[in-house]
Amino acid sequence: MQMLIRDIFVRIAVFLGCLAVFGIPVRSPILVAGTIVAGWMIFLGAPKVPQWGKQDIVKVLVYAGAVIVGAALPKVEIQEGHNVFLVDGPRDQKMREAMPEPLYRYARQVFDGVYPEADRCVVGRLPGCWRGLEEIGRSGLEDIRRPFAFSADGAFQRPRYSRVVSEIEFANVVELRGGFLNSLGGGDLNSNWYDWNASNGDPVREAMPFFVRYDIPASLAKAHLCWKGEIFLVRDGEGVVHRKSRTQRCERIGKEEVGAAFYGLSVDPRYPLALHLKLRKSLRLSELLRQVAALAGAIALIGLFIRPHLGHFLGLAVSAVFVWLILGGNALYSKFSAPLFDGGNDHLTHWGYGRIILENVVGGNILEALKGVEPIYYYMPGYRYVRAFEMAIFGESGFFSFAVLLAYPWTFYCLARRFLDPARCIILVGLLLIVLPGYAGRVLHLAEMVAYPMAIWGIVLCLASFNEEASGTVRRLLVGGGVLLAAATFLRPNLIVAAALLLAFLAVFHLRRSDRGAVALLGVGFLPVLWMPFHNWYFGGKWILLTAAGDINLLMPPARYFEAIVNLLSGHFQADAVSAAITHLGRWLNWQRAATILSSALVLSFLWLSKSRFSLADARRVLHAAVFCVEFMALALVVGGLHSVLWFYHPNGRYSDLAWQLTIVLLVVLLFRMRDSSREWVRVGEKQHEAIPRGG
Numbered sequence: 001m002q003m004l005i006r007d008i009f010v011r012i013a014v015f016l017g018c019l020a021v022f023g024i025p026v027r028s029p030i031l032v033a034g035t036i037v038a039g040w041m042i043f044l045g046a047p048k049v050p051q052w053g054k055q056d057i058v059k060v061l062v063y064a065g066a067v068i069v070g071a072a073l074p075k076v077e078i079q080e081g082h083n084v085f086l087v088d089g090p091r092d093q094k095m096r097e098a099m100p101e102p103l104y105r106y107a108r109q110v111f112d113g114v115y116p117e118a119d120r121c122v123v124g125r126l127p128g129c130w131r132g133l134e135e136i137g138r139s140g141l142e143d144i145r146r147p148f149a150f151s152a153d154g155a156f157q158r159p160r161y162s163r164v165v166s167e168i169e170f171a172n173v174v175e176l177r178g179g180f181l182n183s184l185g186g187g188d189l190n191s192n193w194y195d196w197n198a199s200n201g202d203p204v205r206e207a208m209p210f211f212v213r214y215d216i217p218a219s220l221a222k223a224h225l226c227w228k229g230e231i232f233l234v235r236d237g238e239g240v241v242h243r244k245s246r247t248q249r250c251e252r253i254g255k256e257e258v259g260a261a262f263y264g265l266s267v268d269p270r271y272p273l274a275l276h277l278k279l280r281k282s283l284r285l286s287e288l289l290r291q292v293a294a295l296a297g298a299i300a301l302i303g304l305f306i307r308p309h310l311g312h313f314l315g316l317a318v319s320a321v322f323v324w325l326i327l328g329g330n331a332l333y334s335k336f337s338a339p340l341f342d343g344g345n346d347h348l349t350h351w352g353y354g355r356i357i358l359e360n361v362v363g364g365n366i367l368e369a370l371k372g373v374e375p376i377y378y379y380m381p382g383y384r385y386v387r388a389f390e391m392a393i394f395g396e397s398g399f400f401s402f403a404v405l406l407a408y409p410w411t412f413y414c415l416a417r418r419f420l421d422p423a424r425c426i427i428l429v430g431l432l433l434i435v436l437p438g439y440a441g442r443v444l445h446l447a448e449m450v451a452y453p454m455a456i457w458g459i460v461l462c463l464a465s466f467n468e469e470a471s472g473t474v475r476r477l478l479v480g481g482g483v484l485l486a487a488a489t490f491l492r493p494n495l496i497v498a499a500a501l502l503l504a505f506l507a508v509f510h511l512r513r514s515d516r517g518a519v520a521l522l523g524v525g526f527l528p529v530l531w532m533p534f535h536n537w538y539f540g541g542k543w544i545l546l547t548a549a550g551d552i553n554l555l556m557p558p559a560r561y562f563e564a565i566v567n568l569l570s571g572h573f574q575a576d577a578v579s580a581a582i583t584h585l586g587r588w589l590n591w592q593r594a595a596t597i598l599s600s601a602l603v604l605s606f607l608w609l610s611k612s613r614f615s616l617a618d619a620r621r622v623l624h625a626a627v628f629c630v631e632f633m634a635l636a637l638v639v640g641g642l643h644s645v646l647w648f649y650h651p652n653g654r655y656s657d658l659a660w661q662l663t664i665v666l667l668v669v670l671l672f673r674m675r676d677s678s679r680e681w682v683r684v685g686e687k688q689h690e691a692i693p694r695g696g
Helices: 002-022 029-044 054-072 093-098 101-114 281-305 310-326 330-337 346-362 366-371 383-394 399-406 408-416 422-435 439-443 448-467 471-491 493-512 516-540 558-569 576-590 594-610 616-627 630-646 657-691
Strands: 078-084 163-165 210-215 224-235 239-252 261-266 274-278
Touching (some): 078 093, 101 239, 310 399, 310 408, 408 657, 422 657, 448 471, 630 657
Antiparallel strands (some): 078 163, 078 210
16 A cells, blocks of 8 residues: 555656756646647656666656756746626626727727627526526626636636647637637626527627737847737827728738737627747747757656556557547637637536645635535536636646547556457447447547546456456556446446445455455445545535436336336336336447448357257257357446446437447457357367267
């Protein structure tokens, strides 16, 4: 146990050391890739104790050099403020505070012209009206409680306004990555309004009116700013200089503009704002050298304390390249780099809650951060905290979830390796991608994206414990597996049944080995799952095991099935309960035809085996040899637990993806094992046949 704690501490310390040289938020594509690769190498490698020979001393010097280079090289730091520009009636005080009065009056005039008050949505008449949203105890534009929005990019920067940036590059409100874009309130606007019922007087979220402010530092002298839209230069004592253009214009920033405030306004759709800053060559070279030094420092630090697993790293690299190519490369990257979530969907809820949690952490309100906005969990409990974690590292981007998605095929490969050889594992992963298309689109920016891989890794560690003899290794595997299963359940509570069945099976297995310590540590690993009922009791005053949505999402209660069975037995085949049961089970089976396809393959395999003139007893022996393996039975229990939840709750879509994915794994493993067992039985049968004396 002490070794496990030490290993975890070393991994975390090394990862934080890498972030220290990268700098947070990690925004550069080069450093984003470096952070992802570093995370993979650190948490999949093995911690080691430095020997402090010549090589280790060189690594220390390289890391120290990276820190010094990062601090010594000139760096561009631009104070940026941004916010949505929405005014409605008298509620405009914070907009006035954000900009000079002449600029505000002009922007207000343009806004009222583009979005006529008479055409705006009426609060209470249609859901999701931007003029009167009710979230987190407040409503309407009173949610704009500060001139500039909080940005996750600036969480640990101490910015003057929203954040400190080293580059300016955007062509629309989405590429700006402003903190107001996907917000659920807190100290900012609640931008969770609906676009589907928008009229001419209602702004849509993907073209949300906004403004930005930049304070021009001395380092930008002689740089070039390319722009289109409407811009305003504000100098002390000189008023506001307003310029606008529908085409891009590039101008050199002079020394006389240093210290001035620069505003960009994007309210009039005829003048959409786009800005691109071209730095001097010396500054661009400085930034490139800083990134190269940071990568070298991270490699040195990892090499000093971590022994990377090259096989895992190669598998991850292949998986990442495959996902990148299949899902569109740059288009996929942009969905995580600058996400825009539709109003009214769970994506925005998780992200918005994560922003509020992060802001509470930064403000020292740890208890509020732990509460996670909801006193009693309703939405998926854990993903809001994951979002806050990745925002702390990557700012207004979701690259932790991106890294998990890139590794998903490799995750299944590792599970399959518990049963099959490498070639068959590749076949299985390919089959999963063919039979179950669209998985990435269904889980994108949702809790399942992280929960399902965590569950699979928890299963892999637990299965590995069956074949280990060393007590220390078994216990580390069980603790790790328990923690991962608890985390997966925290992210997606409908995994609780499958997790409980697997843990019970493991407990029985290790008790039969008389290893009570292993069982105790398995329970310790799963113990974090109790945070959910504790949270609901502490913050909400109610004992709710998982979430308040459990009863609401119960589409087919057990009593309804019982009613359907009674109706069938009494001959009432057209009863509502019977129709409801058939419809629900039909949705469960119909949506995924993978089970049918693979079951057919299984039947064909039996027909193929029949050519060997097997008897029924031989077929039973083959099936027994294929199935009665402790790892196979454990996985079968997990699959059964996942499907059992679908019989009562949402039976298809992203809710059922993991169940059907593991079903395919189970059936393919069974098919290959039956084939291998059949060959063995054929050889035995042929030997017995040859041993029969011939009459003569």
